[in-house]
Every structure is written in C-alpha cells, then in structure tokens.
C-alpha cells in the first residue's frame with residue numbers, strides 16, 4: 001500500500017520520521033512518498049496545499065500527517081495560511097469523520113492535571129464531524145448599515161451530514177460500551193436542534209445503544225468533573241474541536257493522543273492531535289508517541305491490519321511502563337530515544 | 348433601591364429565597380419585588396418572559412435571577428422555552444458584559460477534580476460578550492437545493508460590539524494582575540479575525556495591560572493543564588458559554604460561583620452560574636452560595652456598596668472554613684442551613 005507522508009511544520013517532520021521508522025520495522029508491504037504541506041509548502045511552492053501534495057494524498061491508500069501552523073504566517077491572507085492545508089485535505093478527500101480516542105495510559109497518572117482517580121477512569125472516543133458546520137459555511141467581512149466593519153460565518157448542518165456522522169457515532173459505541181452522548185447547543189441554535197432531531201431518528205436503528213444528549217457548556221463541565229462517565233461522544237466540527245482538545249488534556253499529555261479522519265470508505269488521514277509546537281521544534285524534545293499511535297490507527301482502519309496496530313500499541317505501552325518519557329511526560333528522553341524504546345519492544 | 352427577584356425554575360426559588368434573607372439581614376435600604384420567569388412563567392402566564400416581568404426588570408435598579416430551564420418544555424416551540432427568558436432579558440436590557448469570576452475557595456480543594464495544586468492556583472475572571480455572536484444572528488430551518496432539511500445560525504460581530512467588550516476586558520485586567528487573554532478561533536473564522544483585529548487596536552489604549560491571544564481549542568486545554576496562568580479572559584458569547592462553565596468546574600463546585608451581566612451603566616442582572624438542576628429541585632439540597640455571592644456582586648456593581656459586598660463574601664468564606672457544606676461540596680447541610688451559617692457570620 002502507498003502511504004503519503006506529509007510532515008508539515010514545527011515538530012511535524014521530527015515525529016513523522018520516527019513513525020516511519022516504526023512502520024518500516026514491521027516489514028509490511030508499504031511504500032512511502034513524502035510531500036510538503038502547511039507553512040513549509042507555502043515557502044517552497046507558494047501554497048500550503050500544493051496540487052502535487054493533494055494529488056499524492058488522493059492517490060495514496062492513507063495519509064500520515066504531522067502538523068501545520070506557524071505564527072510567522074499570521075499576517076498572510078487566510079487562503080494561504082498553513083491551517084488551510086488541513087482544512088483543504090479534509091474537504092477534498094471527504095474526510096468527514098474524526099475519531100479521537102482519549103485514554104490515560106497506565107503509568108501516566110502524574111501527567112494529568114486531574115486527580116489520578118478521575119483521570120484514570122477516562123476511556124472515551126470523541127467522534128467529531130469534520131466537513132461542515134461554521135468551518136465551511138459562507139464567511140467574510142462586510143459593512144453594516146451603520147457603516148461598521150462586521151465579520152460573519154454561517155453555521156449550518158443538513159440532515160444528510162448529521163445522519164452519516166451519527167451513524168459513525170452509533171457504530172463506534174456499538175463495539176464499545178454502547179453509550180453514545182450527542183453534544184449540541186439545541187437550547188440556542190437551530191443547527192443544533194436539527195442535529196438533535198436527526199440523531200434521535202437515527203437512534204431507532206440502534207436500539208442496543210443508549211443515547212443521551214448534552215449541551216456543550218455542560219459537556220465541558222462534565223469532562224472535568226467526571227470524564228469517566230463518557231464512552232462515545234458525537235458532536236459537530238466546532239464543538240468537537242474544543243471538547244476533543246479538552247478531553248485529551250484531561251487524559252494527560254497531548255503528546256500521547258492520535259486521531260483518524262475517515263471518508264465513507266477505507267481512506268483516512270492520521271495525525272497526532274498536538275499541533276506544530278514551534279517553540280520546541282528542531283530540539284528533539286517532541287513526543288513521537290501520538291504520531292506512532294496514529295500510524296497504528298492507520299493500519300487498523302485503512303489497511304485492515306489489526307495485528308500490526310496492536311503490536312505498535314503494546315510496544316508504546318511497554319516503553320512507557322519501562323519509564324521512558326519525553327519532557328512533556330516529565331522525563332528527559334529525546335524524540336529518537338522514545339521511538340527507540342518503542343522499536344525495541346515491537347518484536 | 349428596587350431589586351427585582353426572578354426565581355424561575357427548578358432550584359431557582361430555593362436559592363433566591365436564601366439570598367433574599369441575606370440581603371434583608373444587612374438592613375440596607377432595599378425593596379424587593381418578585382416576578383415569574385422561565386418555565387414557571389410560561390405555565391402561569393403563557394410566556395417565559397411575560398411583559399410584567401420584563402417591565403419590572405427594566406424598572407428595578409438591579410435584577411437577582413435564579414435559574415431557568417426544565418426538560419418538560421423541550422418539545423415547546425423555541426420562542427416559548429424557558430431559556431428564551433434569560434436571552435430576552437440580556438437582549439432587552441442591553442446586558443452585554445458577563446463577568447464570571449472563577450476562584451477556588453480555601454478549604455474546597457477536595458471539591459475540584461483537578462489536583463489541589465492546580466485548582467488552588469485558579470483566580471480568574473472570564474469576561475463573556477452577551478448580546479451578539481451566533482446566539483442572536485439570523486437562524487432557522489430551510490430546505491437545500493437537494494431537498495434536505497438544513498438548520499442554520501449566522502455568527503457575526505461588528506467592530507463596535509467587539510470594542511465595548513474588549514474595553515470591559517482591559518478595565519477588568521487593569522485592576523487585577525494586568526493580564527488579558529483574548530480567546531477566538533481566528534485561524535478558521537472571519538468573525539474571530541475581526542475580533543482579534545479590534546482587540547489589538549483597543550489594546551493601544553491600555554499599554555499597562557499585557558494582551559495575548561489564544562485559540563479556543565487551546566484555551567480549553569490550558570484551562571485544564573494550568574488554569575493558574577489566566578488572569579482575565581475576554582471572549583465571545585459562544586466560546587464564553589463553554590469556557591466559563593469549564594473554568595468554574597475546574598474551581599470546584601459549580602454551586603459556588605456567581606456572575607454579573609452588565610449594561611453600559613450601573614444596571615445589572617446577577618445570577619448563579621449553575622442552572623435550574625431539576626433533579627434536586629425542592630429537596631433542600633441546592634447550594635445557595637452562588638446566589639448569595641451573586642447578591643454580593645449586585646451590591647458591588649449596581650449599588651456601589653463595596654463594604655456590604657465584602658461582608659457577604661467574608662461570611663460565605665467563614666461558613667465554608669467552619670466546615671458547613673451542602674451535598675455538592677461533600678457535606679450534608681441543607682440549603683437553609685448553609686444560608687444560616689452565612690447569616691450567623693454577617694455581623
């Protein structure tokens with residue numbers, strides 16, 4: 001299978017390099033092609049998502065993505081900023097379903113700001129819609145009747161968009177603890193009211209899954225108060241952006257958590273949920289585990305290789321149990337040393 | 348001065364009754380008038396915000412508000428749901444600035460899900476815009492060209508709206524630790540880009556305040572990782588709704604935290620940030636402290652009575668130090684007993 005490697009900005013190249021080492025060590029029938037993306041691509045080719053990069057991503061069986069974003073481009077016109085690369089890939093490849101597991105790795109209780117008994121109970125998946133919402137609605141600047149500058153963004157969902165992400169939520173819950181919590185702001189937003197109505201109607205097809213609804217402000221509280229109550233959360237693009245980052249931090253270091261963005265078939269883009277972290281880029285301090293675990297998700301979802309996925313996951317858990325830790329986990333291991341420890345436990 | 352008491356739904360009446368006892372015990376020159384609001388008003392008068400209630404709120408010097416919301420009205424048309432009462436009051440009274448202090452009360456370290464050293468460092472104010480954003484934009488249902496039902500809500504801010512809330516943020520920071528963090532999602536939203544531009548230009552008037560900008564997903568993480576880093580956060584209506592609830596939970600029980608919603612003058616609406624909690628309504632289990640502390644905020648901001656405000660705040664702290672605790676704080680005191688303990692320490 002062909003894997004597109006898109007390292008991107010900041011610590012992206014460092015963590016992608018380590019994930020590649022892990023994949024190569026498995027001796028699977030994989031070939032790799034690399035292409036620039038984000039700020040790096042803008043500098044090199046004049047666009048954060050150059051046509052060749054997009055073509056490679058389309059051609060590949062799966063995409064392993066590092067990170068994009070760099071404050072040096074804050075003043076650049078929106079269409080050319082690094083973030084547009086990931087938004088463009090999600091849109092162009094139809095990657096509508098973002099799976100973000102959040103789970104505390106045994107031994108990392110200290111890394112969470114939550115009390116160990118609260119953090120230790122976290123084991124959830126956030127299913128975030130990734131192709132709609134206020135992210136992709138009409139947006140711009142205009143002048144009001146009073147002559148004032150105004151910025152606007154249209155939030156919307158239609159029933160088909162909600163239906164397909166709701167199904168991913170129910171299917172995900174079905175093979176876990178069978179509890180699905182749909183998060184919205186239906187007391188204020190019409191978009192959320194439609195969301196809630198559609199989720200309820202899809203629920204009739206999944207009588208074995210227990211469905212609840214929660215307002216997003218309450219969900220943000222409950223994720224702190226008692227995150228162990230959640231099994232699967234399904235929510236829209238904007239609320240999912242906020243809640244999944246919050247949940248991952250509750251589960252300890254953001255350096256540990258992978259994600260998958262899937263289309264309706266087997267194609268997927270896999271990326272660590274941490275960003276480009278320009279402040280530590282190039283220093284060998286980045287934790288490669290989130291990217292290595294993203295590679296495991298890639299094997300599971302796009303390449304149907306559950307065995308290799310679990311091999312990687314066990315190796316990461318083993319390295320942590322042995323006490324190997326990058327600085328984000330309170331240790332002193334370098335990016336490469338952390339990956340070495342994983343590689344040593346792959347056998 | 349005339350105080351409008353709007354108890355509302357669920358535990359609202361119980362906590363308002365106790366706050367009234369505390370205010371009366373101060374022997375100030377206050378008169379009280381009560382009116383129904385929310386689901387209670389809908390049942391009694393056919394509307395969640397009856398004209399008489401709105402008129403009283405307009406006439407009064409300040410409004411002390413309990414809570415609205417009741418799942419029994421979930422199927423009622425949006426315009427008649429309990430939540431419309433609070434949205435209507437904010438809009439009709441021009442209450443654009445929501446101040447939500449979050450601070451851990453000494454002795455309540457155990458009530459937070461965060462490690463004591465993390466929670467103990469929390470001392471911030473969230474300044475949330477309350478009259479604009481996707482809350483009040485055009486919204487509705489329509490049918491797409493493919494014949495699909497769609498829900499939509501327009502998010503927007505104009506420069507004047509951002510300017511006035513930014514000023515509240517800077518003024519609030521100026522009398523605290525002089526650090527203001529503006530939270531937006533400028534990497535995706537045009538509304539946020541305008542927000543950021545305007546906040547930056549207002550900043551030139553406040554050279555003594557250190558301004559930073561943070562994306563909302565990162566803010567949700569940082570509020571868990573290290574909430575002690577924040578002094579004042581200023582943000583829009585939707586992000587403020589989510590982050591302020593999250594922050595208050597980080598600071599322990601949501602039963603402890605007050606809020607103020609202010610207009611451009613001295614008029615304000617004061618309410619506990621917890622909701623109507625229908626599950627414990629009428630059982631004497633509700634913590635009245637958030638409402639009592641809201642009454643203190645009312646004395647401070649609307650009635651210019653800092654001395655009485657601090658008297659109340661010291662009495663609440665004293666009652667907690669003495670170990671009096673409602674169930675949300677792990678104790679067994681009833682709503683009235685908790686208020687008794689505060690009253691006993693008012694002298």
Ligand SMILES: CC(C)[C@H](C(=O)O)[C@@H](O)C(=O)O
Pocket residue numbers: 069083086087241534535564
């Ligand atoms: C970089 C940014 C556009 C992106 C988003 O908001 O979706 C990121 O925060 C994420 O969650 O993947």
Ligand SMILES: CC(C)[C@H](C(=O)O)[C@@H](O)C(=O)O
Pocket residue numbers: 187188217416430433434588
């Ligand atoms: C009840 C609801 C409309 C309200 C809001 O979203 O503003 C509440 O959550 C709040 O924060 O005061």
